Amino acid sequence: xxxxxxxxxxxxxxxxxxxxxxxxxxxxxxxxxxxxxxxxxxxxxxxxxxxxxxxxxxxx
Numbered sequence: 264x265x266x267x268x269x270x271x272x273x274x275x276x277x278x279x280x281x282x283x284x285x286x287x288x289x290x291x292x293x294x295x296x297x298x299x300x301x302x303x304x305x306x307x308x309x310x311x312x313x314x315x316x317x318x319x320x321x322x323x
Contacts, residue, residue: 290296
């Protein structure tokens with residue numbers, strides 16, 4: 264559209280420029296790494312809070 268290549272070709276060109284990932288580097292995008300860590304922390308904290316509620320509340 265408007266003289267630009269299709270989206271698939273632009274994505275392929277960008278991936279060719281980046282090249283292969285380096286050993287031990289799984290998140291080339293910084294915000295993606297932070298989002299993953301924050302979401303993982305939220306899941307762990309909510310599970311620990313649920314376990315704490317179960318341990319504290321003895322039930323009827």
